[in-house]
Amino acid sequence: MARLFGTDGVRGLANADLTPEIALAVAASAARVLAEHDRSHRPVAVVGRDPRASGEMLEAAVTAGLTSAGADVLRVGVLPTPAVAHLVSALGADLGVMISASHNAMPDNGIKLFAAGGHKLPDSVEDEIERTLETHDGRPVGAGIGRVHDVADAEGQYVEHLLKVTPNSLKGIRVVVDCANGAASIAAPDAYRRAGADVVAIHAAPDGLNINDGCGSTHLDVLRAAVLEHGADLGIAHDGDADRCLAVDAEGDEIDGDQIMAVLALAMKDSGELVENTLVATVMSNLGLHIAMREQGIALRTTGVGDRYVLEELRSGGFSLGGEQSGHVVLPSHATTGDGLLTALRLMARMAETGRSLRELASVMTRLPQVLVNVRVSDKAAVAAADSVAAAVDEATAELGDTGRVLLRPSGTEQLVRVMVEATSHEVAESTAHRLAEVVSAVH
Structure with missing residues (x-):
């Protein structure tokens, strides 16, 4: 079974x-x-x-x-x-x-x-x-x-907790929040308003059938348009259960989980909250995050894919910040799991504290082009461990040098081998990924 x-x-x-x-x-x-x-x-x-x-x-x-x-x-x-x-x-x-x-x-x-x-x-x-x-x-x-x-008043108890751990007022911040017609449709707008922000809430009318339907963290286009329409400083997108947070800056550009972690890591380093000046992320986080953290004197520990592995590393090392590119961000001093509302409040608090735009804050990190190719195979473990695949990965890694990265791993849920390549240009990343995918496909 x-x-x-x-x-x-x-x-x-x-x-x-x-x-x-x-x-x-x-x-x-x-x-x-x-x-x-x-x-x-x-x-x-x-x-x-x-x-x-x-x-x-x-x-x-x-x-x-x-x-x-x-x-x-x-x-x-x-x-x-x-x-x-x-x-x-x-x-x-x-x-x-x-x-x-x-x-x-x-x-x-x-x-x-x-x-x-x-x-x-x-x-x-x-x-x-x-x-x-x-x-x-x-x-x-x-x-x-x-x-x-x-x-x-279970919801009220949770919102009060969030407000207590928000370091400063959000006054002066205008935010559009996409609640995905999900679990945070009341709590998120309420928390952000009570923290001082001017809030425009969209997709905040759940009817039991419309959750995640063309909205939320997996559909940022509507949020992007709303941010531009309302002249907001940023947009926040949650998923159906609000354990993740992605953002859009005032110009409509996506700010992913890696960039959010970079902003929060610097904020926590400045305030002395970043334990051992260390951030925990998964192997799927963009190489740009590694480079940015190294330049800022912050160590980056990597784990396997999945928030449970991030949580394990945070707990075992006593660290204070970790997460995933998908927007699961964990602050163990205030939450035991990914909390999209806490993440958004901390992100907006940094904007209000510094007076800097989200685009400016996120510019600490430059995202390298990243290409992911999924190759369907009959035995993912055997294919991923094949000598020909290992040789091809070594060759591609040598070609990219310090300017790129190759990650090849079997899927945790399907008979797939995932090939991810990062490089200084999308063209290089794409050509390298597809070349590796052909090697993977040829293994029998």
């Missing part, structure tokens, strides 16, 4: 791959595992969701699963993923369950689990939950069955 948990929880087509039965079983098993680990008290779980229609169904199933295993449920309703993680810690809960498929289309959904303190569950605990999915023994009865409570 394939592992149920992927790199970011359980995800699939709602009511087909991810059914109420699976949601109930996962929740019940999670509660049982928690109870086995600590019998000193009755487990308490925070349950939240994004606004997609299937979330209503899955929330009911998750709640039933948890209470059937004797856990009490604190239901917080529609909230961003980082809000649920924060509330697990703030409310002293043992578990958090977020029902969301993030930036995926509306028909998909997912279940993310958080441990006590709001941290992602370790692989070992996820494996234990999977092993006990079919266990039905020892269900509580009577007063042993879990109870359900709705948390009053």
